[in-house]
Amino acid sequence: MKKFISLTLLLSVAITSFAQQKYTPSEGNIKARQEFADSKFGIFLHWGLYSIFAQGEWYLSKGKLSHAEYKKSADAFYPHRFDAKAWVKAIKDSGAKYICLTSRHHDGFSMWDTKYSDYDIVDATPYGKDVLKALAKECKKQGLKFHLYYSHADWGRTDYWPSRSSDKVTGKDKFDGGYESYFKFMNNQLEELLTKYDVDALWFDGMWDRRSVNWRIEEQYAHIHAIKPECLIGNNHHLPLINGEDFQIFERDLPGENKAGYSKGQTVSNIVPLETCQTMNGMWGYKVADQEYKSTEYLVRYLVSIACKGANLLLNIGPQPNGELPAEALDRLKEMGEWLRKYGDTVYGTTAGDIQAQEWGVTTRKGNRLFVHIFDLKEKELQLPLSCKVTKAYTFEDKKDVQFEKNENGITLKFDTVPSGIDYIVELITE
Ligand code: FHN
Numbered sequence: 297m298k299k300f301i302s303l304t305l306l307l308s309v310a311i312t313s314f315a316q317q318k319y320t321p322s323e324g325n326i327k328a329r330q331e332f333a334d335s336k337f338g339i340f341l342h343w344g345l346y347s348i349f350a351q352g353e354w355y356l357s358k359g360k361l362s363h364a365e366y367k368k369s370a371d372a373f374y375p376h377r378f379d380a381k382a383w384v385k386a387i388k389d390s391g392a393k394y395i396c397l398t399s400r401h402h403d404g405f406s407m408w409d410t411k412y413s414d415y416d417i418v419d420a421t422p423y424g425k426d427v428l429k430a431l432a433k434e435c436k437k438q439g440l441k442f443h444l445y446y447s448h449a450d451w452g453r454t455d456y457w458p459s460r461s462s463d464k465v466t467g468k469d470k471f472d473g474g475y476e477s478y479f480k481f482m483n484n485q486l487e488e489l490l491t492k493y494d495v496d497a498l499w500f501d502g503m504w505d506r507r508s509v510n511w512r513i514e515e516q517y518a519h520i521h522a523i524k525p526e527c528l529i530g531n532n533h534h535l536p537l538i539n540g541e542d543f544q545i546f547e548r549d550l551p552g553e554n555k556a557g558y559s560k561g562q563t564v565s566n567i568v569p570l571e572t573c574q575t576m577n578g579m580w581g582y583k584v585a586d587q588e589y590k591s592t593e594y595l596v597r598y599l600v601s602i603a604c605k606g607a608n609l610l611l612n613i614g615p616q617p618n619g620e621l622p623a624e625a626l627d628r629l630k631e632m633g634e635w636l637r638k639y640g641d642t643v644y645g646t647t648a649g650d651i652q653a654q655e656w657g658v659t660t661r662k663g664n665r666l667f668v669h670i671f672d673l674k675e676k677e678l679q680l681p682l683s684c685k686v687t688k689a690y691t692f693e694d695k696k697d698v699q700f701e702k703n704e705n706g707i708t709l710k711f712d713t714v715p716s717g718i719d720y721i722v723e724l725i726t727e
Pocket of ligand 1: 354502573
């Protein structure tokens with residue numbers, strides 16, 4: 297008890313002085329950032345109570361449901377086919393280097409045995425097992441990093457502010473004005489996640505739900521870093537980077553773009569690693585009607601295009617309520633893995649390419665090696681606007697020389713036949 301009090305005291309002293317200062321990442325954190333940036337590919341898993349309804353993770357709010365009724369579904373949550381070992385193996389074989397699991401989404405249901413609520417997978421379901429614990433253990437065993445999604449928004453708690461999304465939910469008591477207790481609840485849960493499950497990164501979401509309030513976010517970040525300095529913090533708030541964050545998130549968009557509409561005003565950081573999250577079909581949580589899975593060809597090209605921006609892809613799967621990953625998702629994981637085993641050297645550990653996305657494709661760089669990824673070329677020649685000197689060019693696949701001609705705009709690659717395939721890669725050695 298004494299030990300606990302002094303740890304809490306130490307933490308709060310550290311946090312109070314930390315919160316006002318500009319955040320300086322620890323050595324371990326900087327190392328973790330680099331490993332994260334090099335890893336380039338992770339799998340996102342939106343899995344929770346909402347999976348049961350098979351209507352996506354927003355069903356409680358979009359369906360204008362009663363929270364009290366929705367909660368009852370916990371008594372039917374029995375993912376008897378869940379196999380942490382098989383999930384992690386399939387994900388590892390896809391070439392992904394980390395997973396990010398929704399520990400608690402906006403519906404407020406916790407996927408671990410939290411002592412701060414009974415609305416969790418162990419206490420409220422007949423399944424009664426801690427899936428987060430099983431996944432954390434398997435990730436460690438199979439060598440994947442373990443990231444956790446954590447929602448700042450909560451559509452059920454009475455100490456969470458009224459908001460556009462939570463107001464649609466019926467059957468719950470009114471806001472009791474007690475954000476202090478919600479803040480404490482979140483910090484307690486986060487402390488639990490960090491100490492019990494040895495999390496490598498925390499992925500926040502939901503701050504966009506109420507822009508006008510004081511989330512005390514830097515204080516929360518300081519609390520996390522005081523517990524585990526090397527834990528990376530990212531926040532999908534759709535805003536520019538906030539002091540204390542270790543990586544920057546873009547939703548359904550490449551850094552610098554705003555096609556999906558979430559990234560308006562999100563200036564791209566040149567200090568921290570970047571990550572784009574995207575769905576494999578159209579929805580984050582499992583939705584029975586959504587079979588619009590993106591093709592492997594599209595996903596490979598998307599991954600490479602994100603790498604060209606110097607960023608990671610966090611590719612989402614919505615596991616089924618029975619605990620299985622959908623067969624369509626497993627197929628894509630397998631095929632992406634086959635591609636990455638052959639060509640991963642041109643993706644992992646790379647930095648942004650010298651030439652940004654063109655109609656024909658993209659580029660990635662690793663030291664003095666520049667990879668030209670050709671997705672779609674109609675001719676046997678390709679003009680590359682480069683300012684660096686190219687000393688050699690060959691096909692990545694079989695190391696056959698590719699003829700090239702220097703000119704005032706860079707070089708022109710000359711092929712015997714028009715390049716084809718998912719991604720025809722030419723490696724250039726540059727000075
Ligand atoms: O509302 C969530 C949504 O359900 C999902 O979790 C995505 C993932 O990036 N983020 C939020 C919307 O910005």
